[in-house]
Amino acid sequence: MNSLGFPILSLMLAVPMVAAIACLFVGANAARWLALGATLLDFLLGIFLWSAFEIGGAQWQFTEFAPVFGRFAWALGIDGIALMLIMLSVFLMPICIAASWSSIEHRIPEYMAAFLFMETLMLGVFMAQDIFLFYIFFEAGLIPMYLIIGIWGGKERVYASYKFFLYTLLGSVLMLVAMLWMVNNAGTTFIPNLLTYDFPPEAQTWLWLAFFASFAVKLPMWPVHTWLPDAHVQAPTAGSVILAGVLLKLGGYGFVRFTLPMFPEASAQFFWLVMGLSLVAIVYTSLVALVQKDMKKLIAYSSVAHMAFVSIGLFAFNRQGLEGALIVMLSHGLVSGALFLCVGVIYDRLHTREIDRYGGLSNNMPAYATLFLLFTMASVGLPGTGGFVGEFLSLLGAYEANSWVALVATTGIILGAAYMLYLYWRVAYGTARNPDAAAMPDLNKRELAMLGSIAAVVLWMGVYPESFLAPMRNDVGLLLTRIERANPPGDAALVRGSGAPAAAGAAQHGASATATAAHPAPAGSH
Template sequence: MGILSLMLAIPAIAAILCIFSGDRLARFVALGATLVNFALGLVMWRGFEVNGAQWQFVERADLFGRFQYALGIDGMALMLILLTAFLMPLCILASWQAIQKRVGLYMGMFLLMEAIVIGVFAAQDLILFYIFFEAALIPMYFIIGIWGGDNRKYAAFKFFLYTLLGSVLMLIAMIVMINTAGTSDITALLNYDFPTNMQFWLWLAFFASLAVKMPMFPVHTWLPDAHVQAPTAGSMILAGVLLKMGSYGFIRFMMPMFPDASADLMWVVFILSMIAVVYTSLIALVQNDMKKLIAYSSVAHMAIVTAGLFAFNQQGLEGALVIMLSHGVVSAALFFCVGVIYDRLHTREISRYGGLAINMPAYAVFFLLFTMASIGLPGTSGFVGEFLSLLGIYEASSFVALICATGIILGAAYMLYLYRRVVFGDLTKDDVKAMTDLNAREWAIMVPLAAVALWMGIYPESFLAPMRDDVAFVVERLADAKPAGDAQLAAPAVIAGVAQ
């Protein structure tokens, strides 16, 4: 058994143990399993050879027909698996006291989700990827539906239906791909040239599924409901990891496998991304629920990711990947910051707070750091990704870069407005006065999140280096694209027409 199979087996076995254990034992089993998996992730990172083979830690076993149990990672998958393994023990700690009913089942769902998400990023067989990709819906559905807020059933069904319906088209596209290429091996399909007319329909089928998963405008409406109703740890892992499966699908499948169609339809992605950046940022400005505000900010950040990816250059793709990692850490941290004060006052209404800097100074400092990282302050993780993305987008289209840059300005407006109303001002409300500062468990969650956000901002090369060759491979595939007619040349013209 290789290290990837081990990282799948440990949380899966621990999930079964948790389901049949008492509450106290389930918590410790879940925490132990996630910490072991994080340690294995660090071992894998240390053993990964930068500038080595594209695919490393490969495991293959023939099962039946064209289907293989095939695992392996490149630099992009490595970073996303590390992000998953890093966030999971923090989610378990965040749920330590907040979850009091069916604790064993709850911990089992989180462990099952960890195994499934790692499988998504490590799968090297198309059918295996699809199985993991769809299975990720199941534990999240139960986490929202059982342990969520008052309107949890509506949010859970909406989340499930939105994400499932789009994936049916992707399954049909995968069957066509396998029959055309004669293989379901992802590494082989990455170098296979599908006919240009076929690429168009395959691209649209994948887009229907992945756009919902990210989510992109206008199929983003499930996300605020899911975040508001999910428990704190559910929001952390939903924003931190599950949204990244959509953008991972863009850079793993759609762009290198359908380069001609990607060149034809890049203007569609640019226009939807520009609308999402401005529209969701303006909606975030008027929210009075902290979770909804952060949820809409996630849509805006992921819109910059899609624009960076479809800039079709090294800077744009690298920036998009760094935003994915940064957003995974920072959004999880922001949702935890909301959870900290929600556990004390049991409300997410911004107007109910104010003056927390007086009686919760440590909390105010951490909240400020994550707010600045979300805005993109130099020295934090958010700056590196946004700078690289905007640089790449500018090379493709200065107008798209201008619109995306307004999202950063609006992001500063709504995040600083949120921070001012919650942390600053007079401490006048008696129940807010009674709130205590961070305890030891909350410190144990805040410190690693803050350390990674600063590490990524100060020394991003440690995260960029493993992914650089893989980004170059995607850029090379896109450089050879042969769009139908003059569609690629027409894309900037279409955007310029929108600008006029």
């Protein structure tokens, strides 16, 4: 039992679960309110969880352990990283419910039930302390998402739902075999114990690849990202929000929780594989995003590019990279979710996602245009928003690991600015190309509340990221001590220059110019 005296994590899983079952037996309106109530209650519990989380305290807090399943246990517990991702999930969930309030018109009780089940499973992934419990939650999320895309999706929903399901299933089944091997080798299913177990380096290679197959599909990394644009475009707005906001983060969380600390040697061995795929993703998907005609598809491709910053930061093997990657995960969760909501807002009015049909929205929808601009800027990574903090730290880490990686990755920021501003220009500026678009009313109160609350958090994260970094700092430190032994040497090992006086000879000047010109990093920053 934990310090609170009651199993708060189980409670947070139970609330949406019970509400989901209840939703199936009530009418449409009752289901809406029930879902909103349950997700808000879970959000309040989440806030309470955050406030009760002891920063700098034990690594695993609020632990619960009940060996009721024989082979594995109902073992829950969170560290700071999990806490932040839980907060992200519980924060986005009520917004998703609100976003579906009137845009979902049929089979509402089932819809709400699917979302609530989804919430339980997502939270379970972040809370699980038993490797098989983790796998069950991780895989189970496929079922509600499959139904959400397939029942309430767009025209090509059936194809998209199959692709989503089978792609991610194939990715994760190999991970199960790797888990079985690990558990038989280490003799425990308890994640904290596995985290301190050193697997033989030659086995790590295979285990790493098996886990990578799963997490790379989830994240998603190029070239296994192709399910994402299909799923995003076809899913209903709230489905896209939860997909981009939380489900993609499961891949990043998997890297942090399993791949890096359990297989440090293999992670170093595959440094270039990850970096190579991420760099291709950044450049390639950014270019693809540039030519999209469908708004959702554009944002979906931009997600792939942004998630590549996560993988680059994580495999940079240093604090800046890791913390940056985690912040990118949080800020991308909020920003891409918000962008999908922005698309949803105008889709609800005009029922098309084609960029060409809109234009000049800043004239008739000023509030919408302002918020959309904010999220566009956050996506670009403008200072003052969460996106800047994450991508900057992540690039800093990448630079320390390898300057070429940082160089190519930085082009992603420029390309990102290009496609996002181009999108914003076509949608919001100029004159309306379509009388229907010009007649669209501005945000209503519900939409304003949804987008406004996300905007507040995005700014908070940009101005004072310490609130979000503080709970994770200890855990990043522990992760670093774990992976340090395998850290591949970087090419940017800067040393403090000797700094010749201005009057010194010209010959000496040339030699030390590079060292002084570059920002002199403190020695021993590793």
